[in-house]
Amino acid sequence: MKLNIAVLAGDGIGPEVTAQAVKVLKVIAMEFNHVFTFQNALVGAAAIEKTGTALPEQTIAICKKADTVLFGAIGTTKYNEDPDATVRPEQGLLGIRKALKLFTNIRPVIAYDDLSNKSSLKAKQIKNTNILIYRELTGGIYFGDQHLSEDGNTASDICKYERFEIERVAHLAFKAAQTRKNKLTLVDKANVLETSRLWRRIVKEIAPQYPSVKVNYMYIDNAAMELIIHPRQFDVILTENMFGDILSEEASVIVGSIGLLASASIGNKHAMFEPIHGAYTKAANKGIANPIASILSAAMLLDHFGLDDEAALVREGVNKALKLHITTPDLNTKYDNISTTKVGDFIEDFIQNPDETNLNFTNIHLGQSTII
Numbered sequence: 607m608k609l610n611i612a613v614l615a616g617d618g619i620g621p622e623v624t625a626q627a628v629k630v631l632k633v634i635a636m637e638f639n640h641v642f643t644f645q646n647a648l649v650g651a652a653a654i655e656k657t658g659t660a661l662p663e664q665t666i667a668i669c670k671k672a673d674t675v676l677f678g679a680i681g682t683t684k685y686n687e688d689p690d691a692t693v694r695p696e697q698g699l700l701g702i703r704k705a706l707k708l709f710t711n712i713r714p715v716i717a718y719d720d721l722s723n724k725s726s727l728k729a730k731q732i733k734n735t736n737i738l739i740y741r742e743l744t745g746g747i748y749f750g751d752q753h754l755s756e757d758g759n760t761a762s763d764i765c766k767y768e769r770f771e772i773e774r775v776a777h778l779a780f781k782a783a784q785t786r787k788n789k790l791t792l793v794d795k796a797n798v799l800e801t802s803r804l805w806r807r808i809v810k811e812i813a814p815q816y817p818s819v820k821v822n823y824m825y826i827d828n829a830a831m832e833l834i835i836h837p838r839q840f841d842v843i844l845t846e847n848m849f850g851d852i853l854s855e856e857a858s859v860i861v862g863s864i865g866l867l868a869s870a871s872i873g874n875k876h877a878m879f880e881p882i883h884g885a886y887t888k889a890a891n892k893g894i895a896n897p898i899a900s901i902l903s904a905a906m907l908l909d910h911f912g913l914d915d916e917a918a919l920v921r922e923g924v925n926k927a928l929k930l931h932i933t934t935p936d937l938n939t940k941y942d943n944i945s946t947t948k949v950g951d952f953i954e955d956f957i958q959n960p961d962e963t964n965l966n967f968t969n970i971h972l973g974q975s976t977i978i
């Protein structure tokens with residue numbers, strides 16, 4: 607298969623982790639005889655510094671022309687601490703989601719047995735958790751009208767949803783539930799918000815089209831607690847933009863590190879793959895950023911194009927890295943010298959030699975042996 611992939615590495619740890627995902631995609635292309643080409647484009651603070659805008663027209667054009675997009679992260683402390691900045695890195699990410707009409711963001715939350723002691727939650731509580739969050743991505747309070755009064759003392763953000771925006775993401779979530787445990791939880795705040803009541807009404811209307819799927823409804827405040835106490839009760843979670851942002855970050859606690867959570871942002875025409883974590887500026891260029899979320903986002907990219915064996919092999923490589931503790935410091939207590947690049951190198955080598963699972967292989971990667 608030929609794929610032209612736009613790479614928007616962005617800010618902070620974005621370039622480092624994205625480089626590992628690109629490395630993994632390159633070796634997959636080599637092993638499976640695909641032709642993947644990569645085209646870098648500017649986004650976020652990196653784009654502001656060079657062009658004055660977080661999402662240059664050229665970047666939009668490159669993404670629209672490409673077969674798909676791999677996204678890193680955006681943001682820097684400079685902007686995070688300045689509420690008065692009118693040009694902000696986040697406009698790059700929100701803008702590209704809107705420009706490519708990526709209305710569904712899919713965020714898998716899977717508890718790995720090998721990491722059960724890395725979560726702050728009890729191992730028995732999180733065991734076998736496997737949730738798919740369907741987050742609406744181009745509507746709601748993120749994209750409603752914003753207003754700041756002239757005297758600077760009053761502000762408003764409008765949360766607005768139209769029927770079609772809810773229907774299209776809901777159908778995808780129901781379809782996903784059908785391929786899993788046939789359970790869908792709509793998370794909303796229907797006891798307070800009109801938009802949430804619209805979500806509930808529409809989901810109730812759609813539900814009979816998917817008779818095998820059992821639907822339940824949960825308020826966001828309750829869901830925030832249930833997710834931590836009984837995560838196994840969830841299969842597919844469907845929710846609006848901001849609730850999905852918050853719940854998915856909370857869910858990373860179950861997995862052990864936000865550096866492990868990947869996502870796919872899907873529209874009718876385009877798709878983009880991005881870790882759920884941010885730019886983590888403090889960690890940039892130190893070699894400590896976990897590349898696994900980016901590498902698993904690359905696996906979701908492969909899934910998207912029906913490259914199932916390829917995606918499975920990437921995930922096997924990730925599992926092997928986790929099992930052997932070839933991981934960055936956010937997860938590692940065993941070795942202290944495993945860098946971002948080393949994790950990428952290990953997974954790259956695993957893809958080339960999936961059977962080479964002996965101890966010597968581990969030692970080589972830990973720098974304890976030089977025999978290759």
Ligand code: IPM
Nearest residue numbers: 680681696699700851882884
């Ligand atoms: C995410 C991020 C973004 C969001 C930010 C960086 C705009 O938190 O992808 O979860 O809120 O959607």
Ligand code: MG
Nearest residue numbers: 851852855882
């Ligand atoms: Mg977020």
